[in-house]
Structure formats: structure tokens, C-alpha cells
Amino acid sequence: xxxxxxxxxxxxxxxxxxxxxxxxxxxxxxxxxxxxxxxxxxxxxxxxxxxxxxxxxxxxxxxxxxxxxxxxxxxxxxxxxxxxxxxxxxxxxxxxxxxxxxxxxxxxxxxxxxxxxxxxxxxxxxxxxxxxxxxxxxxxxxxxxxxxxxxxxxxxxxxxxxxxxxxxxxxxxxxxxxxxxxxxxxxxxxxxxxxxxxxxxxxxxxxxxxxxxxxxxxxxxxxxxxxxxxxxxxxxxxxxxxxxxxxxxxxxxxxxxxxxxxxxxxxxxxxxxxxxxxxxxxxxxxxxxxxxxxxxxxxxxxxxxxxxxxxxxxxxxxxxxxxxxxxxxxxxxxxxxxxxxxxxxxxxxxxxxxxxxxxxxxxxxxxxxxxxxxxxxxxxxxxxxxxxxxxxxxxxxxxxxxxxxxxxxxxxxxxxxxxxxxxxxxxxxxxxxxxx
RNA sequence: GGGCUCGUAGUGAAGUUGGCCUAUCACGCCUCCCUGUCACGGAGGAGAUCGCCGGUUCGAAUCCGGUCGGGCCCGCCA
Numbered sequence: 001x002x003x004x005x006x007x008x009x010x011x012x013x014x015x016x017x018x019x020x021x022x023x024x025x026x027x028x029x030x031x032x033x034x035x036x037x038x039x040x041x042x043x044x045x046x047x048x049x050x051x052x053x054x055x056x057x058x059x060x061x062x063x064x065x066x067x068x069x070x071x072x073x074x075x076x077x078x079x080x081x082x083x084x085x086x087x088x089x090x091x092x093x094x095x096x097x098x099x100x101x102x103x104x105x106x107x108x109x110x111x112x113x114x115x116x117x118x119x120x121x122x123x124x125x126x127x128x129x130x131x132x133x134x135x136x137x138x139x140x141x142x143x144x145x146x147x148x149x150x151x152x153x154x155x156x157x158x159x160x161x162x163x164x165x166x167x168x169x170x171x172x173x174x175x176x177x178x179x180x181x182x183x184x185x186x187x188x189x190x191x192x193x194x195x196x197x198x199x200x201x202x203x204x205x206x207x208x209x210x211x212x213x214x215x216x217x218x219x220x221x222x223x224x225x226x227x228x229x230x231x232x233x234x235x236x237x238x239x240x241x242x243x244x245x246x247x248x249x250x251x252x253x254x255x256x257x258x259x260x261x262x263x264x265x266x267x268x269x270x271x272x273x274x275x276x277x278x279x280x281x282x283x284x285x286x287x288x289x290x291x292x293x294x295x296x297x298x299x300x301x302x303x304x305x306x307x308x309x310x311x312x313x314x315x316x317x318x319x320x321x322x323x324x325x326x327x328x329x330x331x332x333x334x335x336x337x338x339x340x341x342x343x344x345x346x347x348x349x350x351x352x353x354x355x356x357x358x359x360x361x362x363x364x365x366x367x368x369x370x371x372x373x374x375x376x377x378x379x380x381x382x383x384x385x386x387x388x389x390x391x392x393x394x395x396x397x398x399x400x401x402x403x404x405x406x407x408x409x410x411x412x413x414x415x416x417x418x419x420x421x422x423x424x425x426x427x428x429x430x431x432x433x434x435x436x
Numbered sequence: 437g438g439g440c441u442c443g444u445a446g447u448g449a450a451g452u453u454g455g456c457c458u459a460u461c462a463c464g465c466c467u468c469c470c471u472g473u474c475a476c477g478g479a480g481g482a483g484a485u486c487g488c489c490g491g492u493u494c495g496a497a498u499c500c501g502g503u504c505g506g507g508c509c510c511g512c513c514a
Contacts, residue, residue, distance in 0.1 A: 030471035048471075060465090076472060097465055100447055104463085104475065107448065110507055115447075170512090186514090211512060212437060222514065302510080349514095356514060407514030421514090432506080 002066075005036065005043035009081040011071045018043055018083065019091070021125070022063040024103045025056060032056075035103075036067060037125070044082040045069065055088045061102060062122070064092035102126040108423055110216075120427060120436050131259035132424055135252060136412045138259075140204055142251030143225055146244045152227065153198040156205060157190030159183055162386040170210035172220075183208035186405055188334065189390040191228040192363060195401045196393045202227035204408065212431050216420040217355050217410060221429040228403030234346045234362050237402040238322055241350060241360060242274040245320055252415065263416040268319045268353070275316040276348070278325035282308050298329045306354040320352040322360075333377040334370065336362040336402075346402070353414040360404035367394040 003016045020038035032047040034056070045067050047053050056063070069086035100106065100119045105128050108116065116123060123129055147154065163173075163180040172183040186207055194201040207224040229240065253260065253267050277285075283294045286304045289311075294304060300323065312321040324347075328337060331345040338344045346362035364370045371391065374380040380387050412424040422428035427436055 024474080026473050026476060028470060028473060028476070031473080032471095033473050033476090035474080044474075046472080058466095074472090076474090078474070097446070101464060109448090111442070112448075112507095114506055119447090207514080209513070213512060214437095214507090215509080215512090216507095218513070224514070299512090358514065405514060410514060 004040040005038045006040035006079070008043050008071060008079055008083070009073070012073045012081055013071065015068065015070050016083070017066055017068040018045075019066045020064070022056070022059065022061055022065055022094075024061065027053070036065060037127075042078065042127075044077045044079070045086045046082055046084050047086050047088075049085075049087075052086060052088050055090060058095060059090065060094045060097050062094040062098060062125075063090065064094075065089065066091055098122050108419065110419060113420060113422065117422070117428060117433060117436075124426070128262050131262040132412065132416060132418070133426060134259040135256045135263075135265075135416060136408065136424065138252045138256035139248060139408065139411055139415070140225075141255070142248035143204070143244060145251060146247045147200075147202045147227065149247075150200065150240065150243075152200040152202050152229070153194075155190075155194055155198070155201050155203050157184070157187045157194075157203060159206065159208070170212075172208050172210045185209055186224065187226040188405075191226050191403055192334070192398070192401065193390065193393045195228050195230040195403075196396070196398055199230040199399075200228070207405075214431060216422075217413075219409065219422060219425060219428055219430050222410075222421075222425070223408035225406040225408055226403070227406075228401060230399040230401040232402055233400065234324075234348070234402065237360055237362065237404070238276065238348055239273065241322075241358065241404060242272065245274065245350075245352075246270055246272065248411075249415070260416070263418075265416050268415070269313060269317060270320055271316070271318045274320045274322055274350070275312055275318050276322040276324050277308065277312075279323050279327070280325065282323060285311065298327050300349070300356075305351050305356060309351050309354045312351075320350060320357075322348045322350055324348045331377070332361075333373040333380065334363050335373075336364045350404070350406070352411070355410055355414065357410045357414065358404050358406040360402065362400070362402040365394065365398045365400050367391070367398075370394055 001017065002019050003011060005018055005020065018036055018038065020036040022034060023037040023042060024035040026033045030048065032053045034045045034047065035042045036045060066089040067083060067086050069083035071081055072084045073080065074082050100123055102122060102125045106116055106123055106126055161182050161184050163182060171185050174181050174183065184207060187203055187205065191201060204223060204225050206221050208221055210220065211218065229237065249268060249270065282300065282304060283297060286307055287293045287295055294301060308321060309319065313319045326345045326347040328343045328345055331347065335345045335347055338346060348360045349356050350358035350360065364373055371382050374382060374387060382388060382391055409421045409424040413421045418424055422430065
């Protein structure tokens with residue numbers, strides 16, 4: 001019977017078998033120590049029999065083994081117990097030396113990221129690399145729990161779309177049996193449509209952006225937490241997001257502590273309701289503080305995003321902050337504008353530790369007004385098959401609603417203090433990288 | 437897309453005002469020694485046409501041009 005490595009201490013005094021990968025071997029002459037890795041972690045095996053040690057000659061880290069032995073309590077062993085009198089069964093011998101060493105932390109220096117990703121297939125076997133994605137899995141789980149607790153239904157929308165789209169970011173174009181198609185740059189249309197079905201819905205799926213961005217926070221494919229809720233106003237939406245961020249982070253810290261510790265991650269400082277600052281106020285504060293005038297600009301500069309997060313942490317007790325009151329310029333056609341001021345979009349960007357992790361907005365839900373905005377702001381034709389299906393959801397009744405998209409890798413990156421968002425992606429895709 | 441910057445064994449680094457480089461170190465790998473290691477320790481060894489092409493020079497890892505491949509920042513976004 002196979003037992004898991006982490007349960008070793010529960011089997012003291014018995015004969016057990018563990019199975020996994022050779023992670024490290026230390027030959028001291030009369031005694032050899034090996035670390036075996038399985039899904040639960042590492043276990044130490046002590047081998048004194050020369051014939052058993054010889055079985056490992058020429059075999060590299062990665063060799064798949066079954067080890068049978070007796071469990072001894074041993075304070076000097078990691079975990080308090082280890083395997084003795086071991087007999088080894090080589091299940092899959094590995095004779096090729098791994099291209100990178102996986103038993104100690106891998107270099108995450110910007111200059112070495114290329115190597116890190118080139119050898120990702122084996123590099124991910126490194127426990128500290130795994131920890132990133134254990135944390136990421138916990139982020140997803142924590143978010144899902146908050147969604148479910150608030151009556152959201154999880155759905156999956158198509159990522160192959162017809163040529164016409166919402167506009168904005170560059171899209172990947174592809175040939176679809178002779179027709180023009182694109183890869184979804186967001187679940188925007190579908191998640192709004194789902195408001196007419198479930199009222200509240202979300203999905204966690206890939207999104208594609210063909211922007212030739214070469215920064216530490218962009219990829220061409222990333223995981224998007226897309227959500228949309230009906231019968232809400234802007235404040236209700238932001239309150240929900242405050243709860244989402246707080247509860248997700250609490251869940252992660254309660255359930256992924258050992259992985260967070262490997263990156264020395266510090267729990268973010270957050271307020272129950274994340275503070276809100278109007279865009280123009282950020283510009284004014286930044287201008288006053290730095291002497292660089294950004295007053296009147298329609299967007300935030302990256303340096304402003306970093307600055308205002310520091311400001312919010314020190315003065316408002318939160319490492320996350322909503323930027324509200326966005327100008328009409330730069331808004332999407334589906335955005336809703338303030339009823340008493342059509343020049344201001346009901347939109348908010350959620351900044352966390354210096355980067356934008358989410359954009360939220362109220363959507364224009366009135367059919368006639370939406371059609372007008374589509375034509376006027378995006379130059380779109382309501383009859384176009386890329387738009388007509390979307391518009392029909394409004395024609396047949398759509399309540400006031402709003403939603404947001406949140407970048408999973410950016411959240412993970414910022415929770416762990418990673419320098420580049422790609423480090424939080426299993427197999428990152430950017431302008432230059434399509435493999436592994 | 438614009439600006440700046442980098443490219444040395446499998447990996448990470450040193451050397452880069454031209455010569456002392458026949459290229460240094462650490463990890464990993466191979467051989468041997470070692471009975472409590474956990475970044476084990478010790479002795480020895482293999483492994484690099486210094487990204488590639490061309491130029492300047494008596495002489496190029498080092499200077500120049502081109503090229504390919506990275507990185508950072510900006511624009512844009514999540």
C-alpha cells in the first residue's frame with residue numbers, strides 16, 4: 001500500500017511504501033540520504049545497504065521510484081520521521097541530467113526569466129515554483145467561494161468569436177473555415193448576456209490580447225476572472241468587489257500558508273470597504289507630491305498607479321484602492337454614464353500594490369441608448385452578426401447591471417511579490433513566446 | 437510600436453580603458469574517500485569555437501558595424 005510522504009509520521013513502527021520522484025541524493029559513504037517527492041511533499045529515506053545505493057548509480061533527479069521500508073521516528077529528519085532499511089524499485093530510470101537544478105530556488109532575476117520559462121517543464125517541479133501555483137489555485141478557490149456565497153452561477157463562454165468585437169484592445173485574428181474569426185479579448189458580451197439568465201454569473205477563463213506590449217504586467221494570454229451582476233448600482237458593485245478581495249485573500253492565507261511562506265508573502269493590508277478616489281483627485285495629489293503634472297489626463301500613468309497605492313497604504317490603511325469618476329474619453333460603448341453628468345463614466349479601476357488588477361463598470365442597460373452608443377462611440381453596426389445577438393439580450397429585457405474583469409496572474413503576482421506577471425503563469429505567452 | 441540596455445560551460449556569475457585569457461569562480465555532472473546529511477564535506481576530472489556574421493588591429497570575450505535573441509521603461513491594458 002502506498003502512503004503519502006506527508007503522512008509518514010503517522011506510520012511510525014510499520015512497513016510502508018512511498019512512490020515519487022528522486023528529488024535529491026546525498027551520499028555520505030556508509031549512509032545515503034535521498035529525498036523523494038510526491039504530490040504531498042518530500043520524505044527522507046535512509047539507505048545503508050550498499051546494494052540498494054548501487055541501484056541509484058547513474059540515475060538522475062527525476063527518476064521515478066517506489067521505496068519500501070520501515071518508518072522510524074527521528075527528530076533529526078524533516079517531518080520527524082523517515083524510512084529505514086529501504087528497498088528501492090526503479091519504476092522509471094532517468095539518466096539525463098536536468099537542464100536546471102530543481103532542488104533549490106530557481107533564479108527569478110529578470111535577465112534569467114527566459115531560461116526559467118525555457119525549462120518550465122522540469123522547473124515547475126521545484127517546490128518553490130509549485131508554491132506559486134498552489135497559491136494561485138487557492139486564489140481561484142477563494143474567489144469561487146465568495147461568488148457562490150453570493151448566489152453567482154459559474155459559466156463558460158466561447159473564446160472563438162466572429163470578426164466584430166467590442167473594440168479597444170487588439171485582437172488575434174484567425175481563419176475559421178474561410179471566415180474571419182477572433183480570439184476573445186474578454187467575456188464582455190457573454191457575461192452581460194448571462195445577467196439576463198442567471199442575474200449573477202462569473203467565469204475564470206483565458207483571455208487573449210494581441211497588444212505588442214513588452215512590460216512586466218502584460219501577456220497575450222491570461223486568466224480572467226470575469227463577473228457580472230444584475231440589479232446593482234455602482235456602490236453595490238464596488239462593495240461586492242471589496243468583499244471578494246478581502247474574502248479571497250483571507251481564504252488564501254488560511255489555506256495556502258505553507259506556500260505563501262516560501263515567498264515570504266505578507267498579508268495585504270485591506271479595509272473592509274476598499275477606499276475610493278476620483279481619478280482627477282489622484283492626478284492632483286500626484287502632481288502636488290511629485291511636481292510632475294498629470295492634471296486633466298484621461299488615464300493613470302504607471303508611476304501614478306504605484307504612487308497612489310503607496311499613498312492609500314499609508315493614509316487610508318489599504319493596499320488596494322478604487323479609482324473612480326473616469327472621463328467619457330476612452331470609455332467603451334457599453335459603459336454607462338452618470339445620469340446627471342454624461343461626461344463621466346460609471347467606471348472604477350481597482351489598483352493593488354501598484355498595478356491595476358481589475359476594471360469595473362456599470363453597463364448601459366437601456367436598449368435604445370446602447371444602440372446609440374454602439375453607433376456613436378464604436379462605429380458599430382447593430383445589424384452586424386457580431387453585435388446583433390448581444391443587443392437582442394437588451395431588446396428582451398436587461399436590468400441595471402455592472403461587472404468587472406480581474407487578472408488572476410496579476411493578483412497572484414502581487415500577493416507573492418513577484419516582479420513579473422509571467423512568473424505567475426504556468427506557461428506564459430507573450431509577443432516572443434509560444435512555447436512551452 | 438518608441439527609448440534604453442544586455443548576450444561568457446547544462447545553470448548562475450567574474451573578466452569587457454585590447455595583450456598577463458592557454459577565459460576565472462560557484463552549482464550541477466563523472467571517478468574516488470566519507471555512518472546523520474538536509475546549500476553535507478574532502479580529493480581529482482570532464483565540460484565554453486565568449487549569441488551569430490563581418491570589420492579595425494601585430495593581437496579581440498573586450499573596439500566598430502550588422503544581425504538574431506533577451507531584459508527594463510513608456511504607450512496600452514487585466
